[in-house]
Amino acid sequence: MSFVLSVNDQAHIIEDDGETPLLWVLRDRLNLTGTKYGCGIAQCGACTVHLDGQPKRSCSIPLKAATSSQITTIEGAEGEEVTALRNAWGAHDVPQCGFCQSGQIMSAVALLRQNRTPTDTDIDHAMSGNLCRCATYNRIRAAIHDAAAQLGQPA
Amino acid sequence: MTDPAAKTPRFSLTRRRLILGGSLIGGALVVGYVAANPMQVAGAVLQGGGADPDPSAFGPFIRIAADGWVTIVNKQQELGQGIHAGLAAIVAEELDADWDKVRVIDARSNFRAYGVQMTAGSNSIASNWDLMRNAGAAARSMFVGAAARRWDVPVAEIHVRDSVVSHPASNTAATFAELLAEASREKPLQSPVLKQVHDYRLIGSDRVRRKDNLPKSTGAQIYTQDVQRPNMLVAVVAHSPRFGGKLAQFDASDALSVKGVVDVFAIETGVAVLAETTVAAMQGRAALRAEWTDTNAETRSTDDLVQYFRDTAAGGTDVEPSEFQTMGEGYDSPFDGEVAEFSFDFPYLAHAPMETMDCVAEVNGWDVSITSGAHLATIDQVQSALTARTVPGKVDIEVLPSGGSFGRRGNMSSDYLVECVRIAKRVEGRPIKLMWTREDEMASGYYRPMSHHRVWVQLGSDGFPTRWRVHIVCQSLLPVGPNFTATEGIAHSPYFTTASTVDGKIFTPKFPVIVGFWRSVGHSHTAMVMEHVIDQLARRAGRDPADYRRVFYEKAADSRRLAVMEELCRKADWGKPLEAGWARGLAIHEAFGTVVGQVAEVRMMEERPVVRRVISVVDCGIPVSPDQITAQMEGGIGFGLSAALYGEVTLREGLVQEINFRHYPILRMNEMPAVETHIIPSVNKPTGMGEPGVAPIAPAVANAVLALTGRATERLPFLNRAARNSAGFSL
Numbered sequence: 001m002s003f004v005l006s007v008n009d010q011a012h013i014i015e016d017d018g019e020t021p022l023l024w025v026l027r028d029r030l031n032l033t034g035t036k037y038g039c040g041i042a043q044c045g046a047c048t049v050h051l052d053g054q055p056k057r058s059c060s061i062p063l064k065a066a067t068s069s070q071i072t073t074i075e076g077a078e079g080e081e082v083t084a085l086r087n088a089w090g091a092h093d094v095p096q097c098g099f100c101q102s103g104q105i106m107s108a109v110a111l112l113r114q115n116r117t118p119t120d121t122d123i124d125h126a127m128s129g130n131l132c133r134c135a136t137y138n139r140i141r142a143a144i145h146d147a148a149a150q151l152g153q154p155a
Numbered sequence: 156m157t158d159p160a161a162k163t164p165r166f167s168l169t170r171r172r173l174i175l176g177g178s179l180i181g182g183a184l185v186v187g188y189v190a191a192n193p194m195q196v197a198g199a200v201l202q203g204g205g206a207d208p209d210p211s212a213f214g215p216f217i218r219i220a221a222d223g224w225v226t227i228v229n230k231q232q233e234l235g236q237g238i239h240a241g242l243a244a245i246v247a248e249e250l251d252a253d254w255d256k257v258r259v260i261d262a263r264s265n266f267r268a269y270g271v272q273m274t275a276g277s278n279s280i281a282s283n284w285d286l287m288r289n290a291g292a293a294a295r296s297m298f299v300g301a302a303a304r305r306w307d308v309p310v311a312e313i314h315v316r317d318s319v320v321s322h323p324a325s326n327t328a329a330t331f332a333e334l335l336a337e338a339s340r341e342k343p344l345q346s347p348v349l350k351q352v353h354d355y356r357l358i359g360s361d362r363v364r365r366k367d368n369l370p371k372s373t374g375a376q377i378y379t380q381d382v383q384r385p386n387m388l389v390a391v392v393a394h395s396p397r398f399g400g401k402l403a404q405f406d407a408s409d410a411l412s413v414k415g416v417v418d419v420f421a422i423e424t425g426v427a428v429l430a431e432t433t434v435a436a437m438q439g440r441a442a443l444r445a446e447w448t449d450t451n452a453e454t455r456s457t458d459d460l461v462q463y464f465r466d467t468a469a470g471g472t473d474v475e476p477s478e479f480q481t482m483g484e485g486y487d488s489p490f491d492g493e494v495a496e497f498s499f500d501f502p503y504l505a506h507a508p509m510e511t512m513d514c515v516a517e518v519n520g521w522d523v524s525i526t527s528g529a530h531l532a533t534i535d536q537v538q539s540a541l542t543a544r545t546v547p548g549k550v551d552i553e554v555l556p557s558g559g560s561f562g563r564r565g566n567m568s569s570d571y572l573v574e575c576v577r578i579a580k581r582v583e584g585r586p587i588k589l590m591w592t593r594e595d596e597m598a599s600g601y602y603r604p605m606s607h608h609r610v611w612v613q614l615g616s617d618g619f620p621t622r623w624r625v626h627i628v629c630q631s632l633l634p635v636g637p638n639f640t641a642t643e644g645i646a647h648s649p650y651f652t653t654a655s656t657v658d659g660k661i662f663t664p665k666f667p668v669i670v671g672f673w674r675s676v677g678h679s680h681t682a683m684v685m686e687h688v689i690d691q692l693a694r695r696a697g698r699d700p701a702d703y704r705r706v707f708y709e710k711a712a713d714s715r716r717l718a719v720m721e722e723l724c725r726k727a728d729w730g731k732p733l734e735a736g737w738a739r740g741l742a743i744h745e746a747f748g749t750v751v752g753q754v755a756e757v758r759m760m761e762e763r764p765v766v767r768r769v770i771s772v773v774d775c776g777i778p779v780s781p782d783q784i785t786a787q788m789e790g791g792i793g794f795g796l797s798a799a800l801y802g803e804v805t806l807r808e809g810l811v812q813e814i815n816f817r818h819y820p821i822l823r824m825n826e827m828p829a830v831e832t833h834i835i836p837s838v839n840k841p842t843g844m845g846e847p848g849v850a851p852i853a854p855a856v857a858n859a860v861l862a863l864t865g866r867a868t869e870r871l872p873f874l875n876r877a878a879r880n881s882a883g884f885s886l
Contacts, residue, residue, distance in 0.1 A: 034374020097235030098371030099558025135793020
């Protein structure tokens with residue numbers, strides 16, 4: 001089958017089975033390898049991308065279900081929230097192995113776009129689907145608070 | 156003017172070039188070296204073929220470019236612990252380089268240039284401390300020499316700071332970049348004078364930061380999983396579902412009919428399915444029909460194994476014990492007087508690094524080219540060479556950072572790497588990416604071994620031990636030699652110092668479940684045994700757990716444990732009351748030369764402990780990179796707490812039951828306690844930090860639970876299987 005997929009503001013024609021998980025289309029077909037395979041069952045969040053701005057686990061979305069959405073991967077993430085989060089990630093030395101961090105950033109971006117003043121509980125709720133085996137959680141939390149402070153309230 | 160000597164590097168730390176050119180590879184020449192000294196043999200076998208680093212006048216670890224940037228070569232594997240920054244900081248300190256113009260690259264496997272490359276035992280800083288300091292200081296001496304010559308002033312009057320060489324008396328200065336050509340012709344000092352601790356400007360400061368934050372927050376960092384090569388095939392392998400099972404027969408017809416599947420064949424570890432894409436390879440494997448023979452396989456269930464271990468500890472099986480740490484007269488005679496008895500059961504634990512096992516390999520004749528997060532690059536070279544029937548020097552490994560490991564990638568049989576080379580050898584000339592799914596990884600073994608501990612302590616009238624008996628049942632991580640990783644953390648315990656007699660016995664059963672190195676290794680269970688027993692003994696004696704410990708540490712003259720505990724009690728407000736329902740638990744443990752103390756603040760929510768905060772103190776010698784020490788403490792606590800709460804791999808008739816995160820939950824953000832880390836100042840040689848933070852957290856929590864409920868913890872994890880299964884996360 002042939003599908004049109006919109007990824008990072010670019011349209012791609014994908015020849016593949018419609019059941020193929022979006023994750024593997026991104027990685028193997030489009031070489032967007034910043035999105036990681038971690039579990040394949042939507043338990044770890046390493047494959048988090050945005051579908052129309054919402055964080056989703058790309059390992060569990062079939063290609064055919066993604067064709068009507070604007071898909072954003074870590075490579076295409078941009079905007080003030082992204083910049084603020086990346087700066088905060090660096091300032092806090094958040095990553096260790098770094099493998100989960102694409103997914104962490106994507107979940108954090110979605111959080112800050114919805115909520116510029118997240119509480120610890122808000123952060124727990126938004127981020128608990130993203131595993132970090134290195135347990136960088138406290139630094140992720142601090143970095144999200146910092147990024148939020150840097151952004152201030154939306155105008 | 157040409158200085159002929161400048162053409163070849165003649166750095167003091169470099170290699171002895173032994174002749175083993177590509178055309179001379181072969182048994183005879185290698186065997187010819189066997190009579191020489193072992194390092195020569197190793198050098199001869201391992202060199203050649205592998206990529207030579209760009210020759211650098213400043214030695215194998217330092218390259219300085221015309222723009223002044225200093226590149227430091229990291230010979231260890233970066234698996235999250237931040238070793239790239241730690242080693243670079245040590246070099247940069249002695250070199251007096253501008254840290255903001257230092258970058259780090261990862262070394263390929265190259266014995267001749269870098270010596271043994273193994274990232275293990277939390278020893279990367281400790282084992283490279285002198286090497287890296289000397290490398291930096293020797294390179295610095297070359298700039299000093301060049302400046303002294305150019306300005307015609309004494310060497311002793313030259314200063315270096317932030318990549319600028321100066322002669323204050325004449326108000327003259329030049330950058331590394333400006334002096335580069337002259338410096339590269341200088342002869343490095345063979346025994347450069349190293350800085351004193353009080354002279355450090357970079358080491359021990361918060362300026363030592365990771366250099367990989369940007370690629371790791373933009374998705375740009377390449378891991379093995381991300382490697383693409385022209386003409387590459389992806390391989391997945393169907394393994395025996397039981398440990399020790401063997402392939403009986405297979406039918407590949409359905410697998411081969413999956414679109415994109417290219418080849419299916421048997422290898423030593425199962426059936427390899429090769430395809431154009433990862434998904435096709437996975438689908439091909441799902442369609443494969445394979446039968447396995449379980450004649451030599453492990454078919455027991457976890458309950459059977461637990462019983463077998465308990466029987467073994469009681470002398471009820473044919474497993475013969477060996478002694479460890481046995482001292483005193485009549486250690487085998489019956490106890491008399493007051494005896495406290497303890498029992499512990501520990502489960503198998505999977506590593507579950509975020510990146511599953513993966514490897515890219517290509518075989519061309521003698522040459523093997525590998526890209527992987529190779530943890531033990533030197534061992535991996537040897538194992539790959541044996542598999543491909545070549546010599547290790549013909550195996551070139553591009554060592555990538557890995558998405559964690561926690562010991563999984565660091566095993567002496569290089570299992571996943573060898574599997575990839577086997578497949579690549581079958582399709583010579585074509586790059587193969589071996590991909591393991593999460594299920595493959597969790598069912599593959601190399602687990603932290605399960606173990607059973609029995610402890611008997613005879614107590615004197617003062618409430619302190621007069622005799623210890625410790626029986627441990629645990630598989631060995633090594634095929635030969637004493638089972639020392641099962642007793643580390645118990646052997647030479649300071650808690651034995653009040654006793655006149657110690658009877659240590661280690662029972663080492665052998666059966667097919669594969670065990671391996673898991674972050675903190677033996678300490679992952681022995682710290683729990685000793686620290687939880689001590690709290691129970693303190694309780695029995697009516698003593699405060701810190702006061703009780705102090706008696707042992709003072710008797711053992713263990714000044715490091717004493718200092719850590721005193722600082723910990725201060726920082727944790729030990730002895731001051733907490734709100735109702737909360738309690739503190741304390742644990743102090745030494746692992747890999749590092750002493751860590753942790754106090755956990757815990758409450759019970761129904762039957763499970765909830766940890767809100769952990770206060771930690773560490774003595775790891777000179778703190779090279781305080782922020783990374785703190786990060787490893789946080790990570791170690793998260794890793795250890797995850798295992799203590801949830802970690803358990805079980806078998807049902809030999810089949811692994813926990814094969815993904817749904818049944819093997821990992822600590823999530825909402826469960827992560829606040830962590831406070833305090834570093835004891837030190838002028839001692841640095842020790843490791845990757846693992847020592849893991850071990851104390853389980854006993855710290857258990858000791859808090861003891862304080863809250865009066866109940867001892869006799870098994871881990873704290874949560875039973877039913878409770879764990881409800882812990883899985885769903886959106």
